[in-house]
Amino acid sequence: MRFSRATTFLVPFIAFQCIQASGQQVVATWTDATGKWSNPANWSTLTVPNNGGGTTYDVVISVPNSSVTMNVRRVTIDNVTVATATSLNIKAGDRDSSERVRSGSNRQHPASKAGTLSS
Numbered sequence: 365m366r367f368s369r370a371t372t373f374l375v376p377f378i379a380f381q382c383i384q385a386s387g388q389q390v391v392a393t394w395t396d397a398t399g400k401w402s403n404p405a406n407w408s409t410l411t412v413p414n415n416g417g418g419t420t421y422d423v424v425i426s427v428p429n430s431s432v433t434m435n436v437r438r439v440t441i442d443n444v445t446v447a448t449a450t451s452l453n454i455k456a457g458d459r460d461s462s463e464r465v466r467s468g469s470n471r472q473h474p475a476s477k478a479g480t481l482s483s
């Protein structure tokens with residue numbers, strides 16, 4: 365009888381936890397001084413930030429004097445924060461003219477030219 369009651373409680377509880385964990389907002393913080401976006405070791409999450417699979421990302425680049433080179437062709441994140449004395453470099457050679465930087469609200473911003481976001 366006790367086993368049946370425990371199972372009745374545990375199965376829905378575990379299912380809820382799995383659903384809750386699958387759709388989450390993650391803050392990925394840049395941890396290196398200089399490097400490429402595509403290197404998971406440069407991020408606090410040890411993964412390259414890119415929305416998908418129910419996970420969305422807020423990116424924070426705050427290491428003083430850091431410089432991040434965007435070398436990934438298609439990236440979607442919800443927000444990016446570039447702190448004082450840091451930069452995010454978008455190289456034209458890594459993008460074709462149809463590429464766009466997409467924000468979480470699905471607004472698209474042209475990214476076909478080289479540029480730097482800095483504070």
